[in-house]
Amino acid sequence: MKKNLENFLAWVLKKTCLHCRIVILFFLVLTAFSLWILSTRFKVINDTNALIRKDSPIHKYYLEYRKEFGVAEDYVVVIHGADPDENKKAALQVGEKLRKLYPLVQNVRDKLDLSKLEPHLLLYLPVEDLKKIESEIDGYVKTLKQEPEIKLDLNTILNQANAKFQESYLRKHENWKEFIPFIDKFVAILNQLADQLEQNPTSHVRMQKTSLKLQDKEMSNFRIEDIRAILEDHEFLSFEDGKLVLVTASPGKGASEGQKRTETIKKIREIVSDIGMEYPSLSIGLTGEPVLEDDQLQESSKDSLNSALLAFSLVSILFFISYREILRPAIGLVVLAMSLCWALAFPMITIGHLNIISEAFVAMVIGMGIDFGIQFMSRYEEEISGGKTILEALKTTSRHTGAAIFTGGCTTAIAFFTMCFNDFIGLQEFGIVAGFGILFCLLSSLTLLPALYFWIDSKIGLDRIRQSTIKTTWTAPKWVNTVLFFSPRGMLVLATAASLFFIFMIPKVGFDYNLLNLQNQNLDCVQWELELLNSPSRGMISALSVADNEEEAKKKAKAFEALPSVAEVRTLTTILPEHQEEKLQIVRQIVDKLKDVPLDSSKKEVNAERLKNDIDDLLQKSEEGYKTAQKFVAIAPQAKEAVDIFSKLIPALSRIQKQMKKLPKAELNKRLSRAQFEIFGTMESGLLWLRSQDTSRGVILEDLPKEVLERFLSPHGKILIEIVPKENVWERKADVQFVHDIRKVDPKVTGTPVQNYEYIELLRKSYTEAAQWAFVAIVILIVLRFQNLLHSLLALFPLVLAAIWTLGWMGYFGIPFNPANIITLPLAIGAGVAYGIYTVDRFSEDGNAQLFSTSTGKAILISGLTAVIGFASLLISSYQGLYSLGLVMTIAISFCLTTSLIILPQIFYLLNTKKNKTKGLTIPLPAEETLANK
Incomplete structure (x- = not known):
């Protein structure tokens, strides 16, 4: 088989040289066609869904969700500032401008219209709270029926207070049970009145929802402002008491990927920038999964191009310097460039695109593809300089080095093709693209x-x-040989010691599942996503479940809410109030009781002179009472209570008296009227609002905001359930727990946390299996190539040793595998084994252990350095996925080069020494040769 391969390659070489013009013309035409293909069809995608098999159950569930609801993951505009009102104003402007981008975006959610819910808002209160309101309203209504002259105003409350300060009232011990609570509410009113008269900013702080006692009867202090505040808090998607506001929008149909998505993100960023200039005190940014994916694609594409240009430049420089000549290295580089054109055009014809994984093959092929040209050129120059003709030199090169190149290229290509035997489409595509890329380089x-x-x-x-x-x-x-072979056994002992050390380090190699760690951490979208992850919003990442009807949605929502790893569940049934029929009965009773109550929320005049006299009287009585009570503190407990009460009253009354004396009459009347409305008018407005509640029916779906219905209700009546995780599910441990929990409720649950859980593990498993298959295929090819067990083992030895060292190095320095650099498992096997093959092939040819005394040592060194350059060029990447891939591969190839050029020749040297001793000969070490020559 070995001889047949060598003869076949010699025959191909002869035909190629005899028809060199036709061969060159053919490849030029092929290159021109490839360039045309690239100019018209070149495309790179970064859609996770395109990387997974269509028949995958997880993928199927996700596609069913997208088809049913017609949406994809949202763009998220983040607004962060200290002033909640300013945040909301900015959010409205963002929403208004986003709507103008239709059809690139849809379903903009800035401010929700909750006006249809206001007449039914009491139904959102717990039954216990409704019963409490009913009880308080009942007491107030009874009071008004008994004493219809009661009014809610300052003069009335002060008149009542004066009545309670009568000596006859206070002497009765039983009256203190109701007097003390009254005083607490009364002091709060006096302080609020003093704030209004002083125009103190604290006067704008809302009073707590307490109750007042008028004429010894209790009445609810229900404020319409509080109702409005509740509605306002829910109109916006806000967190941290309004300091963090989010505006979301879905990609439009046909604009969720590709150039349209990039164009959309650019326009949204322009909007964010413009509004950020209008609100310099706010931090406004853009994030969301579409933005993260697009930025990842842009970063990786830019980095891949820069790395490829850098690799090509450095390889060219190394090529020219190493061979101290321009023409032949230039020919090799031209052939490599032509091969790259074919390799890039091939996936455009067969697959239709490159993906986020397969686009990295360019820098790899530059580093590894030039390897074949270096080996061929080095041997060709050696044969020419040895006295052979051009054709003879080419034949010898093709027969011997060509066979090694063919074997090395096939093993590398097969390592890539083994990636096709898995369920991960993205990896299959990479295997096809990179495998054929290597074959194109080998062919050329x-x-x-x-x-x-x-x-x-x-x-x-x-x-x-x-x-x-x-x-x-x-x-x-x-x-060089003197140093290299100074102590072969010592070198092997040192290599063994290093291997044992690294073996103990291998278990420390981990796997980083967090996809955010692959991103450029300096990108705005990544920084905003990380900020959201540390906020109550949890980065807007959630799992998704679909219910066929409202009853099923209720059941699922309750089950999800009970899970320990779930922070929140959002769906239509969680928005609709529970126990509506029971609550409606209570609300009807509240409304019925308030029907005949005379309420007037309009501003009423305050009798300032009368109020002033009441304040003076109360202050005088309080001061006298304080002095009297102090005399009996030691002997009467009630005296101590009186001292506490008067201690609260006197400062508040003194503030009011002082301010009333200071203010002109007109200004005093103005401030008293405002204070009266703030204290009592809003209360009556709240009671009027209670009376206006709709008791004809409960809340129905049509009452919910349009944006909510579009989000959670499909055209076919199915209901979406969003399950928000409690922990950061970008981290593997939290994601595993979360997915395991929610699948107990719904095995078909989907969404980003579920996809990450499945896809990354599938990716890791696929690469591990690909590495195993690559190693098996390479072993078979090497055995077939050498047909000698010892030579086959020696060819594999540098690869095995380099794999141990690489994994141990990663463990020692804490470099984990991740979804990007896990590709190195099959890749390093395919790329690294070639050096062992070249080394063993030359040794089997002439039995010379001193590789650097031949062109092979130089060729392996330069080809190895070009591979290192190809992968090291990825270290300039800001995209951490490419950076980590370049780092691990640079380490792996460096170790493969070291074990092939330094460690393996030590074994050759010892084998030669043993062989010659067996024959009764002695081979001096290079050091001995040097001394003998001297």
């Missing part, structure tokens, strides 16, 4: 490259070519 190195060399070198002439190759062909100086 064995056909186009020798055709160009033959055609161009034949024109230049053999003598000039030989002089050039003698000058450019170099081997390492003798001292």
Whole structure:
């Protein structure tokens, strides 16, 4: 088989050289066609759903949800500021401008219209609270019936207070049970009146929902402002007492991916920037899953392009410096560039796109694809400088080094193709794209490259070519081999010790499941997402469940709410009040009782002179009472209570008296009227509002805001349930617990937490399996190639050793695998095994352990460095996924190079020594040779 391969490659080489012009023309036409394909069809996608098999149950559930509700994950505009009112104003402006972007966005949710809910708002109170309101209203109504002259105003309350301060009233001990609570409410009113007269800012602080006693009867202090405040708090999606406000919008139909999504995000960012300039005190930003995905795609695409350009530039420089010549390295680079054009055009024809994973193959192919050209060129120059003709040199190169290149290229390609045997479409696509990319590079190195060399070198002439190759062909100086083989056994002992150390470090290698950690942490969308994750909003990430009807939605919602890992459940049934029939009965009784009560929320005049006299009388009585009570504190407990009461009354009354004397009459009347309305008018407005409640029916779906219905109710009547996690489900532990819990209620639950749970684990499993298959396939190919057990094991030895060192290195330095760099498992196997193959192939050919005395050592070193450059170029990436991939692969290839060029030759040297000793010969070490020469 080995001989047949060598003969076949020699035959191909001969035909290629004889028809070199046709071969070159064919590949030029193929390159031109590829460039046309790239200019018209090039496309990169970053849609998670496109990376999963269509028949996957998890994917199926998600697609069913999207089809039913016609929406995708939301854009989220975050508004953060200290002033809740300013936050809401900014949110309204954001919403208004977002609506103008239709049809790029839809379902904008800034302020909800809750006007239809106001007539039914009492139904949202617990039954116990409604009964309490009914009881208080009942007491107030009875009081008014008994004493119809009672009014809610300052003069009345002060008149009642004066009546209670009569000595005859206070002497009765039983009256103190109702007098003390009255005083607490009365002091609160006096302080509020004093604040209004002083125009103290604290006067705008709402009173607590307490109750007042008028004529010894209790009445609810129900304020319409409190009702409005409740509605306002729910009109906006706000958190942290209004300091954090969110505006959300869904991508429009056909605008959830691709160029339209990018265009939409750009326009939303312009809106955010403009409004941010109008509100400099606010922090306004954009995040959400569509933004995170698009920014990830833009970052990775930009980084991939920059890395590819950097890799190509550095490889070119290394190529020219290493060979101290321009023409032949330039030909190799042109062939590589043409191969890349074919490799990029191929997926556009077969698959239709690249994805977020497969686009990284360009930098990889540059680093690994040039490997074949380096090996071929180095051996070709060696043969030319050794005295062979151009065709003979090409034949020898193709027969020997070509066979090694063919084996190495096939093993690398197979390593990629093994990725196709899994359920992860994104990985399958990467395997196809990268595998064929390597094959295209291999094909061009064995056909186009020798055709160009033959055609161009034949024109230049053999003598000039030989002089050039003698000058450019170099081997390492003798001292390199002296150092390299100074102590073969010592070197192997050192390698064994390092391996044992790294083996103990391997268990420390973890897996980072958090997709946010793959992002550029400096991106605004990532920073805002992290801020939301640490807020009560939990980053707006939730799981999704679909119910067929209202009854099922109620049942599921209650079950989800009972789970320990769930923070909140949002659906139509959680918005509709519970026990509506029972509550309606109580509300009807409240409304009926208030029907005949005379209420007037209009502003009433205050008799300032009378009020002033009442204040003076109360202050005088309080001061006298305080002095009298102090005399009996030691002997009468009631005297101590009196001292406490008067201690509260005197400061408040003194403030009012002082301010009334200071203010002009007109201003005094104005402030008294305002104070009276603040204290009593709003109360009557609240009672009027209670009386206006609709008792004809409960809350129905049509009463809910349009945006809520669009979000939670499908055109076919199905109801969406959003389940908000309690912990940060970007972290694996929290995600696993959350998904396990919610699946107990609904096995078909979907959404980002569920998809992340399934897809990342599938990705990890798929790459691990691909690595296993790659290793098996490579072992088979190597055995078939060498047909010698020892040589096959030696070819695998550097790879196994490098794998141990790489994993141990990661464990020691705390470098985890993640959904991006896990690709290195099969990739490092495919790329790293080639160096072992080249090394063993040259040793099996001439039995020379000193690789650097031949062109092979130089070729392996340079090709290894180009691979390192290809992957190290990814280290400039701000996208952490590419960065981590480049880091791990750089380490892995460096170790493969080290084990192939330094460790493996030690074994060759010992094998040669043993072989020659068996024959009765001795082979001096390089150090001994040097001394002998001296």
